[in-house]
Amino acid sequence: MVETGHFALVLAFAMALVQSVVPLFGARTGNERMMAVGGPVAVAGFALTALSFAALTMAYVQSDFSVANVWENSHSLKPMLYKVTGTWGNHEGSMLLWVLILTLFGALVAVFGSNLPATLRANVLAVQGWIGAAFLLFILVTSNPFVRIIDPPIEGRDLNPILQDIGLAVHPPMLYLGYVGFSVCFSFAVAALIEGRIDAAWARWVRPWTLAAWMFLTGGIAMGSYWAYYELGWGGFWFWDPVENASFMPWLAGTALLHSAIVMEKRSALKIWTLLLAILTFSLSLLGTFLVRSGVLTSVHAFATDPSRGVFILCILTLFIGGSLALFALRAGSLAAGGVFHPISREGALVLNNLFLTTATATVLVGTLYPLVLEAITGDKISVGAPFFNLTFGPLMAPLLVVVPFGPVLAWKRGDLYGAGQRLMAAFAGALLAVLVVMMFVDGASVFAALGIGLAVWLILGALTDLALKSGFGSVSGHVMLHRLVGLPKSVFGTALAHFGVGLTTLGLVGVLSFEQEKILAMRPGETMEIAGYTLLFDGLTPARGPNYTEERGRFELIDAHGEAESELVSSKRFYTARQMPTTEAGIKTIWPSQLYVSLGDPTADDGVVVRVWWKPLVTLIWTGGLVMMIGGAVSLMDRRLRVGAPSRRAHRAAEKPVSGLPI
Amino acid sequence: MTRKQKRLSVIAGALAFLGAATALTFYALGQKASFFYMPAELQAATLEPGQRIRLGGLVEKGTIVRGQGTEVAFSVTDMESSVPVTYVGILPDLFREEQGVIAEGSFSPSGVFVADSVLAKHDETYMPKEVADSLKAKGVWQEN
Numbered sequence: 034m035v036e037t038g039h040f041a042l043v044l045a046f047a048m049a050l051v052q053s054v055v056p057l058f059g060a061r062t063g064n065e066r067m068m069a070v071g072g073p074v075a076v077a078g079f080a081l082t083a084l085s086f087a088a089l090t091m092a093y094v095q096s097d098f099s100v101a102n103v104w105e106n107s108h109s110l111k112p113m114l115y116k117v118t119g120t121w122g123n124h125e126g127s128m129l130l131w132v133l134i135l136t137l138f139g140a141l142v143a144v145f146g147s148n149l150p151a152t153l154r155a156n157v158l159a160v161q162g163w164i165g166a167a168f169l170l171f172i173l174v175t176s177n178p179f180v181r182i183i184d185p186p187i188e189g190r191d192l193n194p195i196l197q198d199i200g201l202a203v204h205p206p207m208l209y210l211g212y213v214g215f216s217v218c219f220s221f222a223v224a225a226l227i228e229g230r231i232d233a234a235w236a237r238w239v240r241p242w243t244l245a246a247w248m249f250l251t252g253g254i255a256m257g258s259y260w261a262y263y264e265l266g267w268g269g270f271w272f273w274d275p276v277e278n279a280s281f282m283p284w285l286a287g288t289a290l291l292h293s294a295i296v297m298e299k300r301s302a303l304k305i306w307t308l309l310l311a312i313l314t315f316s317l318s319l320l321g322t323f324l325v326r327s328g329v330l331t332s333v334h335a336f337a338t339d340p341s342r343g344v345f346i347l348c349i350l351t352l353f354i355g356g357s358l359a360l361f362a363l364r365a366g367s368l369a370a371g372g373v374f375h376p377i378s379r380e381g382a383l384v385l386n387n388l389f390l391t392t393a394t395a396t397v398l399v400g401t402l403y404p405l406v407l408e409a410i411t412g413d414k415i416s417v418g419a420p421f422f423n424l425t426f427g428p429l430m431a432p433l434l435v436v437v438p439f440g441p442v443l444a445w446k447r448g449d450l451y452g453a454g455q456r457l458m459a460a461f462a463g464a465l466l467a468v469l470v471v472m473m474f475v476d477g478a479s480v481f482a483a484l485g486i487g488l489a490v491w492l493i494l495g496a497l498t499d500l501a502l503k504s505g506f507g508s509v510s511g512h513v514m515l516h517r518l519v520g521l522p523k524s525v526f527g528t529a530l531a532h533f534g535v536g537l538t539t540l541g542l543v544g545v546l547s548f549e550q551e552k553i554l555a556m557r558p559g560e561t562m563e564i565a566g567y568t569l570l571f572d573g574l575t576p577a578r579g580p581n582y583t584e585e586r587g588r589f590e591l592i593d594a595h596g597e598a599e600s601e602l603v604s605s606k607r608f609y610t611a612r613q614m615p616t617t618e619a620g621i622k623t624i625w626p627s628q629l630y631v632s633l634g635d636p637t638a639d640d641g642v643v644v645r646v647w648w649k650p651l652v653t654l655i656w657t658g659g660l661v662m663m664i665g666g667a668v669s670l671m672d673r674r675l676r677v678g679a680p681s682r683r684a685h686r687a688a689e690k691p692v693s694g695l696p697i
Numbered sequence: 698m699t700r701k702q703k704r705l706s707v708i709a710g711a712l713a714f715l716g717a718a719t720a721l722t723f724y725a726l727g728q729k730a731s732f733f734y735m736p737a738e739l740q741a742a743t744l745e746p747g748q749r750i751r752l753g754g755l756v757e758k759g760t761i762v763r764g765q766g767t768e769v770a771f772s773v774t775d776m777e778s779s780v781p782v783t784y785v786g787i788l789p790d791l792f793r794e795e796q797g798v799i800a801e802g803s804f805s806p807s808g809v810f811v812a813d814s815v816l817a818k819h820d821e822t823y824m825p826k827e828v829a830d831s832l833k834a835k836g837v838w839q840e841n
Binding site (some may be wrong): 110191266376384389390392393395396399403404413414415416417418421424428429466544553554555606611614615617626634635637643645 | 707710711718719724728731763767769787801821
């Protein structure tokens with residue numbers, strides 16, 4: 034089975050090569066049969082990669098330690114869930130998952146793209162083929178997961194305990210669906226440049242793909258953040274670690290792309306800019322893959338490091354980013370311009386959104402790469418952390434959030450800022466009220482905290498105002514309004530939900546950053562401590578045993594302000610025997626929307642234990658907001674007009690004449 | 698406005714954004730980036746009082762003093778010289794003697810390094826990269 038998997042992977046590489054060349058050649062020479070090769074080959078490539086992936090998963094499930102990759106990352110006593118998810122909990126397996134998802138997207142384009150213009154479809158599939166071939170070669174040459182051990186050991190070395198969590202089942206696949214999903218936008222952009230024109234089908238296709246990828250990336254990042262929060266035991270949800278930035282940059286650029294794609298689809302403007310953003314977004318995904326997989330950074334995500342891998346990915350990176358940007362420089366000038374709009378309009382608001390998001394992406398990029406570049410040039414080692422990003426990213430994001438509610442209430446082409454302001458009056462009043470309430474009634478609230486809460490309320494009410502206005506609030510009766518609300522396009526709901534989610538996340542961030550309480554103290558059994566109106570009683574430590582670890586469980590009783598025992602909370606220190614590695618399992622009690630977070634430290638000389646306790650007000654809203662954004666994306670994706678099959682015949686007719694775009 | 702004026706205003710707007718971002722970035726890099734030092738490099742370095750740095754090296758054997766409430770004291774060494782460090786809080790799970798560590802914080806007037814965060818390895822095989830590189834360059838540690 035293992036050799037079958039390896040062989041399937043080699044065949045998938047061969048398929049990718051065919052997919053890279055034949056449809057492209059067919060599109061250039063107008064050979065329909067050659068163009069038609071792309072689809073079946075893309076599907077076959079996916080099937081073969083899936084077979085290969087299944088073979089590796091089987092090796093993990095059966096604990097086949099004759100496979101080096103399984104021996105290094107698995108253990109026969111590991112729970113089945115972690116045996117399966119352990120398949121991608123290592124460098125080789127995670128690259129295989131990356132390619133699996135890439136080929137999946139290629140196959141999806143092939144299956145759903147039957148109504149695309151034939152040459153565009155062929156070119157898109159060819160570009161997907163290039164990416165697939167490059168990464169399949171990377172796996173086969175530098176990161177083969179199917180290498181056997183001549184003399185198989187009887188027991189494996191186990192998976193890094195930090196990764197033995199349900200998070201590994203969700204976070205990497207979702208993140209990759211997002212990361213790699215942008216490859217479709219990239220392929221569409223490059224295909225348009227190869228053809229030298231952007232037609233209507235192009236515009237209609239890029240938006241749903243961007244939306245789908247963005248949706249998964251949002252979920253993947255939110256999930257990763259929550260996982261780090263509960264698993265690492267430090268109580269932090271975002272560290273501005275280069276590896277996190279690696280996923281955050283494509284998200285920022287992808288969010289910009291999502292918004293400019295709306296202008297492109299609805300108003301035929303900003304086409305060339307959208308095309309550039311599509312290239313940049315996937316370039317940032319590739320950069321992220323390089324940063325995480327090459328070993329230039331040390332993190333939980335960097336598995337074994339091997340210099341040859343870094344060089345290989347760097348070559349892929351240079352080839353694709355350099356090549357696509359060169360192609361853009363050559364061809365962009367020849368694409369026609371058009372689509373005029375007034376600065377005060379929905380288009381203008383979306384351009385402003387793009388300016389904010391792209392400059393914010395740039396500051397994150399600088400903060401991530403500057404230390405690497407500086408070290409390469411001068412040898413100085415610096416670290417750029419939260420203080421840097423608070424000073425650069427923060428001031429760029431805050432004004433963006435302030436203007437978010439204006440976008441949806443402005444009209445296309447020529448908007449009325451005064452009117453928009455009037456329509457948002459209620460939301461503004463609500464935000465102002467929130468600021469005042471926080472200032473007056475919350476102890477120790479700074480002006481920044483109050484303004485932050487106000488901003489979050491402004492976003493939330495702004496999103497609701499948009500829905501209310503579009504359903505005719507104030508001008509029609511309640512019944513008619515409800516009827517209209519139900520009849521609104523799904524994309525309107527999607528926008529409102531996503532912006533609502535941004536508001537929730539902001540609220541959570543401000544809550545934690547401004548009102549968090551933290552206590553570190555040594556506790557002996559029977560002792561109590563107080564935090565945020567709750568009393569925590571330490572019952573003591575008891576030893577326990579799991580399938581592949583031993584642990585010391587610290588039991589706490591949580592007593593509320595009325596002196597009643599609310600619930601119990603368990604925080605433990607685990608020791609994974611195979612890897613001789615300790616981990617901290619935080620005890621978390623959710624008192625919605627806040628959380629109490631308890632981490633155990635070292636034992637003290639007098640039979641006590643060091644305990645670190647946080648009160649995290651509103652913290653769950655950070656991830657709830659992410660989830661709501663994701664749902665917004667999904668709702669928007671269900672919009673009839675966006676449905677992939679919908680463009681049908683009109684797309685073909687429209688494809689005949691190139692549609693123009695604004696050359697900026 | 699004509700199309701040309703509009704285009705110019707968009708470009709001007711974009712440049713204004715870029716300018717603001719660049720200014721912020723330079724300011725923040727000057728203020729907020731913290732440099733990494735090994736103990737032996739500290740003599741040559743000129744540090745302002747209270748300046749934040751990252752101190753890297755190995756946890757010196759026999760120097761860890763725990764159990765006095767929540768404070769932990771230890772020394773960070775690069776086999777050439779060592780620096781006493783104090784830290785209040787919970788140390789990372791993989792904090793051990795003779796293991797690579799990075800402490801972030803600043804020096805107190807008495808010359809003790811007061812760390813507000815301590816990073817150790819994420820699992821048992823890998824060292825913090827800066828520490829591994831520096832120790833390898835000194836020849837006191839090798840990758841296994």
